[in-house]
Amino acid sequence: MKKLILGLVAIGLAIGGGVAALAAGGEGPPAWAWGYTTPADPAQAPLPPAPAAPAAAPDTTTQISVPGSKFQFSPAQIAARFAPADWFPEDHPQMPEVVAHGRQSATPEVWACGFCHMPNGKGRPENADLTGLPADYIVQQLMDFKNDRRNTSDKRKTNTGLMINFTKGMTREEMEAAAHYFSSIAPTPWTKVIESDTAPKTIARGGVFLTITGKDAGTEALGNRIVETPISAEDFEVKRNPRSGFLAYVPKGSLKKGEKLVRDGATVGGKKVTACVACHGVDLRGLGPVPPLAGRSPSYIARQMYDMQHGNRTGTWSPLMAPVLSELTNDDLLVAAAYLGSLER
Numbered sequence: 001m002k003k004l005i006l007g008l009v010a011i012g013l014a015i016g017g018g019v020a021a022l023a024a025g026g027e028g029p030p031a032w033a034w035g036y037t038t039p040a041d042p043a044q045a046p047l048p049p050a051p052a053a054p055a056a057a058p059d060t061t062t063q064i065s066v067p068g069s070k071f072q073f074s075p076a077q078i079a080a081r082f083a084p085a086d087w088f089p090e091d092h093p094q095m096p097e098v099v100a101h102g103r104q105s106a107t108p109e110v111w112a113c114g115f116c117h118m119p120n121g122k123g124r125p126e127n128a129d130l131t132g133l134p135a136d137y138i139v140q141q142l143m144d145f146k147n148d149r150r151n152t153s154d155k156r157k158t159n160t161g162l163m164i165n166f167t168k169g170m171t172r173e174e175m176e177a178a179a180h181y182f183s184s185i186a187p188t189p190w191t192k193v194i195e196s197d198t199a200p201k202t203i204a205r206g207g208v209f210l211t212i213t214g215k216d217a218g219t220e221a222l223g224n225r226i227v228e229t230p231i232s233a234e235d236f237e238v239k240r241n242p243r244s245g246f247l248a249y250v251p252k253g254s255l256k257k258g259e260k261l262v263r264d265g266a267t268v269g270g271k272k273v274t275a276c277v278a279c280h281g282v283d284l285r286g287l288g289p290v291p292p293l294a295g296r297s298p299s300y301i302a303r304q305m306y307d308m309q310h311g312n313r314t315g316t317w318s319p320l321m322a323p324v325l326s327e328l329t330n331d332d333l334l335v336a337a338a339y340l341g342s343l344e345r
């Protein structure tokens, strides 16, 4: 693995001429990738610390069900941070303790990974899909979070702060157990990318765009953004249904431009960069410890690229991305993320 990383460093150096300065990056973070409709405020204060204790337990009596599951859970069970509902145990291997329950006695406390990333690891646009990521890559990322080398460029996003805190409470054994678990799950389609001039009307809530239903429902111009939204807001918010995926509306023409950038290294503005396939694999399903990109959430992909470009993701392996990123504009991030999201996994 070390050898491969060194080989990639060589590619990076040969083509990019070093891992030094990133683009000055005059553009602010693309709000859509963070699930907001308004730009980030550069004068924002740093992330607040995570809340010490879980919020008061909600409704424990109402019984909720999901088609195809033999279980019923109350809203309190669904929102339990140390034992979230597992609707479909048959969909995934047996969860290690840290994924199923986290560790409440840790300092700081560690919530169950399955709560946000879901027991099957598919995750949501505001966090990350962990299925099929190389185990070594996952451990490296957890260490990067722990060592304050991964943060977020839009400080409104407080769940990144939570993610950082969990890694500070985790043991090495827990990191490895979680890494092997999520790595062993085969990725399957989860986000459907749709090229369109319009998108459904959405409301931005908790870092995600929820499609408006009822009398206020409708469509609006998409413009130059990606709108990623749960197929069902109820499955997403109320039930946390791990079988209900996402739709991503991307501007017409972005897939073709994205393909050129990702496969040939030609940016929207015509500059040349290293093609992404050189390191992420011809099928973009990853190569050794380099993570897969095919079929993953476009918002997540764009967010990470922006974070790396702007010094908010500076992990051990992040410099490999630097020569590529220094040339890219927000338009490039958009088309790359759209195309990558549209690929079969």
Ligand code: HEC
Binding pocket: 098, 099, 110, 111, 112, 113, 114, 115, 116, 117, 126, 127, 128, 129, 130, 133, 138, 141, 142, 151, 152, 157, 159, 160, 162, 163, 166, 170, 178, 179, 291, 300, 303
């Ligand atoms: C409060 C919700 C939450 C919980 C619980 C949580 N995470 Fe995360 N995780 C996030 C968010 C949010 C991100 C993405 C941060 C960003 O985009 O800035 C993330 C990102 C990650 C990534 C980076 C993925 C990549 O492709 O680089 C890994 C790995 C990860 N989480 C592992 C875990 C593990 C293991 C646990 C259990 C100990 C866990 N997470 C628990 C919210 C959570």
Ligand code: HEC
Binding pocket: 008, 009, 011, 012, 140, 261, 262, 273, 274, 275, 276, 277, 278, 279, 280, 290, 291, 293, 300, 301, 302, 304, 305, 313, 314, 315, 316, 317, 318, 320, 321, 324, 336
């Ligand atoms: C020289 C090798 C190299 C090239 C070329 C390259 N990458 Fe990467 N990429 C990496 C490595 C290594 C990582 C892991 C970085 C880390 O650990 O922080 C990575 C991480 C990423 C991530 C974060 C994934 C996650 O799970 O969080 C994204 C998104 C990404 N690359 C997109 C791209 C795109 C798009 C291109 C082409 C425009 C590209 N990369 C070109 C080596 C490369």
